[in-house]
Amino acid sequence: MKKRSTLTSIDVGTTKVCTTIADIDDGDGIRVIGVGVTPSQGLHKGLVVNINDAKESIRESVKKAEQTSNYKVESAYIGVTGRHVSSLNNRGVVAVTRNDRLVRPDDLRRVLASAQSVKIPKDRKLLHVIPRSYAIDGQVGVKNPVGMHFTRFWTEVMAAVMICVSTSSLKPCIPTG
Structure with a gap:
């Protein structure tokens, strides 16, 4: 093939x-x-x-x-x-760390990493985090914040979680090699 x-x-x-x-x-x-x-x-x-x-x-x-x-x-x-897959809402926040105060792609990664610190029950695993919206210094509904000036930048996210036993039961079923 x-x-x-x-x-x-x-x-x-x-x-x-x-x-x-x-x-x-x-x-x-x-x-x-x-x-x-x-x-x-x-x-x-x-x-x-x-x-x-x-x-x-x-x-x-x-x-x-x-x-x-x-x-x-x-x-x-x-x-x-x-039913073993669910979602949680969370927020990630980062502060400006540079003099130019511009949002860069690295700031997007930082704010999403901050949002991934959602507390989930021990029997669940975080699958992924989906940004729902961004806000800069109180201005909500920002779609693409890259290049905008900020002092404080945050995102509202949906975190998809799954019961751990579900993923561990499915893994051996996936073909390898």
């Missing part, structure tokens, strides 16, 4: 597993080149109830997508849903 710059996603659901492989093009975005859909076995309401059955469903979905695309999956983003 050919090696290319690709992006793979696997949606692990209760009724089916869908794998999508897309070719990444520098100028034109992405183009779907392979899809594999199989009935989901070993899952109930988004949770793994039989590792071997779940693993086989995922493996078969990936295999079908590889065959239709003629590409070998090397890594993938896994999508999961269910």
Whole structure:
């Protein structure tokens, strides 16, 4: 199979597993080149109830997508849903540290890192943080703060969390190598 710059996603659901492989093009975005859909076995309401059955469903979905695309999956983003996935709202705040007081990409990283310090229960794991809005010195609703002047900069985020046992049960089901 050919090696290319690709992006793979696997949606692990209760009724089916869908794998999508897309070719990444520098100028034109992405183009779907392979899809594999199989009935989901070993899952109930988004949770793994039989590792071997779940693993086989995922493996078969990936295999079908590889065959239709003629590409070998090397890594993938896994999508999961269910009652074991939830979200929390949080805020991250940073202060100006330079004389020019301009928001730079590094400040975006700092404010998002600050927002990731959300307190979550020990049985849950932080999946990712999605910025909902930015504010600069009290001006709310800022969409792209890079290049703006600030003394105090913050972001409102949604933090997606998942029960830890869910991720540890799903990991052995994902094909490797």
